[in-house]
Amino acid sequence: MIKLVAYHFRANNNLRALELAREELASAKDEINNIIEEAKRQRGVPTQEAKEWLDQVNTVVEEVEAISEGFRQRPQCMCLSKYKVSQVAERKLDEMKSLLARRAEFEVVEFQTSRSVPRAVTGPTNFEMVMNFVKDGMQGVLGIWGVGGVGKTHLLKQVHSSLARDPSFDVVVFVTCSKECSEERIQNEIVERFRLPRSSNLQSQAKIINNFLKEKNFAFLMDDIWGRLDLDLVGLPSCNGTDNPNQWKRKIILTTRSEEVCGAMEVGNKIKVEYLKGEKALFLFEEKVGYETMQAHPLIPTLAEEMVKELGGLPLALIVTGRAMRDKKDPREWYYAIKLLKKWHLNEIESSDYAVCL
Numbered sequence: 001m002i003k004l005v006a007y008h009f010r011a012n013n014n015l016r017a018l019e020l021a022r023e024e025l026a027s028a029k030d031e032i033n034n035i036i037e038e039a040k041r042q043r044g045v046p047t048q049e050a051k052e053w054l055d056q057v058n059t060v061v062e063e064v065e066a067i068s069e070g071f072r073q074r075p076q077c078m079c080l081s082k083y084k085v086s087q088v089a090e091r092k093l094d095e096m097k098s099l100l101a102r103r104a105e106f107e108v109v110e111f112q113t114s115r116s117v118p119r120a121v122t123g124p125t126n127f128e129m130v131m132n133f134v135k136d137g138m139q140g141v142l143g144i145w146g147v148g149g150v151g152k153t154h155l156l157k158q159v160h161s162s163l164a165r166d167p168s169f170d171v172v173v174f175v176t177c178s179k180e181c182s183e184e185r186i187q188n189e190i191v192e193r194f195r196l197p198r199s200s201n202l203q204s205q206a207k208i209i210n211n212f213l214k215e216k217n218f219a220f221l222m223d224d225i226w227g228r229l230d231l232d233l234v235g236l237p238s239c240n241g242t243d244n245p246n247q248w249k250r251k252i253i254l255t256t257r258s259e260e261v262c263g264a265m266e267v268g269n270k271i272k273v274e275y276l277k278g279e280k281a282l283f284l285f286e287e288k289v290g291y292e293t294m295q296a297h298p299l300i301p302t303l304a305e306e307m308v309k310e311l312g313g314l315p316l317a318l319i320v321t322g323r324a325m326r327d328k329k330d331p332r333e334w335y336y337a338i339k340l341l342k343k344w345h346l347n348e349i350e351s352s353d354y355a356v357c358l
Contacts, residue, residue, distance in 0.1 A: 015068060018089045021096040022064045028103055029057050035108045050108045057099055064092055126151075129271055130159050130253065134219070139239040139250040143262035146273035149316035152255040155273065156223050159253060163219045168249060170216040179226045183233045186222075190235070202233055209235025217249035225256045228264035275313030282308050284315065288322025296329035303334040310341040 032054065036046045046054075067088055124132075126144075133142050144152050160174045175189050187205050191198055196212055199205040214237045222229075231252070232238075239250045254265060262270050276284060285308050286294055294300055307325075311317040321337075328334060 015089055018064055018093050018096075019068060021093055021100070022061055025057055025096050025100060026061060028100060029054060029061075032103075032108055046109055047107050053099065053102060060092065060096055060099065064096070067092065126155050126271060126273055127158050130155065131162065133253075133269055134159075134163065134251055139248070140269060141239055141252040141265065141267045142254070142269045142271065143265060143267035144253065144255045144271050144273060145257065145259050145262055147275075147314075148257055149314045150273045150275060151315040152273050153223050154315075156221055156253065156255050160221050163221075166219075168217060169219050171213065171218040172221070173218070174221045174223070176223045177225045177229070179224075181225070181229065183230055186229070186234050206233055206235035210237055213237050215248065219251045219253070222252070222254040225254050225261055225265065226258075227261060231265075276315055276318065277313055281311070281313045281318055285311070285318045285322045288319055288326065290326050293326055293329055297331050299331040300329075300334060303331060303338065307334070307338055307341065310338060 032050060036050070130142065130144070133140065144155060146152055156174070160172065163169055163172045166172075171194075173190060173193065175186055177186070184202060184205075187202065187209060190196065190209055191205070194212065196208055199208060213235070218237075220231075220236060236252070237248070237250060239252055254262075254267070256262060256265075259270070259272075275281075282305060286304060289304065294304065304325075307321065308318065311321060321341075325334070325337065328337070
């Protein structure tokens with residue numbers, strides 16, 4: 001009886017709260033619909049979660065409108081009716097709050113690329129090959145090599161991101177080496193990263209680092225090596241099985257522009273990062289240009305293919321040029337850019353000045 005009376009007196013408050021929640025939910029619904037409409041111009045489609053959420057919102061909003069209308073039309077003396085309406089309003093209020101909370105838990109749209117590269121044709125990716133190396137055995141050195149701009153650094157960063165979340169490694173280190181790198185500089189990176197004691201000479205510093213790593217599973221990633229570096233002098237424990245009696249999981253992965261450097265670093269496995277060819281190159285380029293620009297004029301897809309051929313399959317060139325052409329919807333701008341490409345060498349594309357000129 002007490003609960004019935006409480007619902008009776010809370011009825012008006014519950015209905016007001018329900019109306020406010022309905023307005024908030026309707027606003028969220030409008031926002032999502034606007035996102036979907038905007039995304040359609042970029043070849044975007046609503047996700048399955050978004051569609052299901054919108055369907056549930058539509059149902060709840062209709063039910064709330066019916067509850068409100070029924071409450072307004074009820075005979076004023078029917079206390080039992082008022083009680084029932086108040087009870088239903090509370091349940092619907094909880095349902096609406098749950099829908100509002102779920103709004104942040106899903107992506108609204110997903111994007112379709114203008115072309116797709118069949119997975120069966122591409123074979124295992126470079127990333128998958130590196131990760132297979134990481135999972136295969138307990139120790140080893142892998143060299144990733146190829147000309148500048150083919151995506152070695154991007155690949156190594158992907159690997160680093162994956163290994164940083166891998167609980168089987170106690171320590172994961174990423175070092176950017178470049179042309180002037182030295183054993184001392186790498187030592188300094190490790191010391192600073194893990195707050196190890198500092199020493200005044202390479203040998204004693206190497207011993208400190210070795211003591212820190214020797215009973216740990218570690219992955220050591222070095223980007224852009226130009227010449228041989230003595231990893232023993234750095235302090236890295238050996239990745240040779242005979243010097244690793246307890247079979248600690250030790251992986252060293254390096255990138256370089258030269259296959260000779262792989263030999264100098266005594267890598268056991270090598271992966272050459274190649275230029276992109278055919279559909280792969282066109283796929284990457286069109287992705288950076290964007291669907292809206294690709295569809296802006298009938299000539300642009302043909303001009304895009306010609307531009308991709310001029311870029312020679314160099315991923316960095318495809319990415320930089322694609323981004324530069326993203327807002328170029330007049331074919332004359334494309335003709336001009338292709339003319340520039342034919343005059344310049346590909347190594348000039350690696351500078352940011354190239355994108356500005358386009």
